[in-house]
Amino acid sequence: MLMKLLKSPFKWYKGIIIEPQIRDFFLGRIWIRTSTPFPQEKIETYLRFFKITPGISEKRGFFNRIIFRCNRCHNENQQEFVHYNCARCNQTCVYCRHCINMGRVTSCTDLITWNGPKPKFSRKHVLDWDGTFTEAQSKATKELTKIITRKNNHLVHAVCGAGKTEILFPAVLAALKKGLRVCIATPRTDVVLELFPRFQKVFANTIIHALYGNAPVQSGLAQLVIATTHQLYRFENAFDVVIVDEADAFPYTFDLALQRAVIKVKKQNSPIALVTATPSHQIHAQVKHEKWGYSFIPKRYHGHPLPVPEFQSLWSYEKQIQSGKIPRKLLNWTETRLNNNEPFLIFFPTIKLMEIAAPLFQQINENILSVHAEDADRKEKVLKLRNEEIPGLLTTTILERGITIKNVQVAVVGAESKIFTSSALIQISGRVGRNVDFPNGEIIFYHHGITTEMDEARNEIIRLNTEGFGDKKI
Ligand SMILES: [Zn+2]
Ligand SMILES: [Zn+2]
Incomplete structure (x- = not known):
């Protein structure tokens, strides 16, 4: 038995074997303790490697009123907290309606985040793409790549058909080669489905996960995550660079919790880049007020003008x-x-x-x-x-x-x-x-x-x- 264990590929840690798939899955994620993709006894065995946070926290506001906050989606809209008779704790519990589609977070729910040994991300990545950039694309590419070292937020305003996905390639490569973890988030599932194969094709050495509602479970330690903004509720303090594609799309622009999610999934001081063809007045104002970097690509990649309606x-x-x-x-x-x-x-x-x-x-x-x-x-x-x-x-x-x-x-x-x-x-x-x-x-x-x-x-x-x-x- 002992020999068998010694030969196993798992790493011993404080007397416990850590299975890489558990560590890789939970790194940077925040999850309901009782509904993970793993058998419950495994989670309980590894409990010492997790930080446990209550699902809903309470604080006192004006006139001593209780203010709820969901610790998964960071929702603070009090109208979205519902009291109900909870069968699990036999008390009146509160749950968050905002993120209910991802499983109910209640006041008696434990949320777990990985606090154990962290794996190192690979620095060996290749970009297999032989396209060329227009002058404006090339300029935007350089400006975007700089945010990785300068850690300042950035807006890429690129007209529809400017080739904005390709503009991301060099910046993503530069980040990956530094061993950083990158997230490309977008409000639309369709955009995730469009981006995922394109990135897989050119970053053949990189583990990429595509996350959206009902996406299949994907294994390995994903260094590049392409996700809907909703899926960000399930991450915390996870990414070194967050790129939000189609940042002006519904529901992101109208949903404060989704915007907060982008902040919570990035590590402290990590930059955010917004990429869009139609930045809202609100985005423009934020860029100006917070002194973000700005790249503008007014021309399509093929050099022809935009069709006028x-x-x-x-x-x-x-x-x-x-x-x-x-x-x-x-x-x-x-x-x-x-x-x-x-x-x-x-x-x-x-x-x-x-x-x-x-x-x-x-x-x-x-x-x-x-x-x-x-x-x-x-x-x-x-x-x-x-x-x-x-x-x-x-x-x-x-x-x-x-x-x-x-x-x-x-x-x-x-x-x-x-x-x-x-x-x-x-x-x-x-x-x-x-x-x-x-x-x-x-x-x-x-x-x-x-x-x-x-x-x-x-x-x-x-x-x-x-x-x-x-x-x-x-
Ligand atoms: Zn919530
Ligand atoms: Zn309860």
């Missing part, structure tokens, strides 16, 4: 669709795409309207599909469009970003709707003309009245083109 009235489109008719202009537009064999995306303001419209479109071509956030086949449907297996997709704003489809043509139905903010419209327009072989394409805003947001989106695209191309005729 065209406004077209589509009066009473809702009524027409509800009465079983695709409005004439939209029908003509769709038929042109089908005749030209051009893939297309048609954005709808609501799932409801889209679902009424879908069978009407399927009468023209039965392969036209629709997709929305809760659609389990979302990934497959986008892939089908990319592989030219279907001619087009009807979609909600869920596909406004992170999607690249060669030669795609885009229409927005009901562009005046509230959900289509100027940044959403800029992102949607940014789907068009991304491929060097098809740098142009149609982006039509079909509307029932022009809104300020529509005007703002178009003006910003024109402004970016002017910035990128100076006074040259474009």
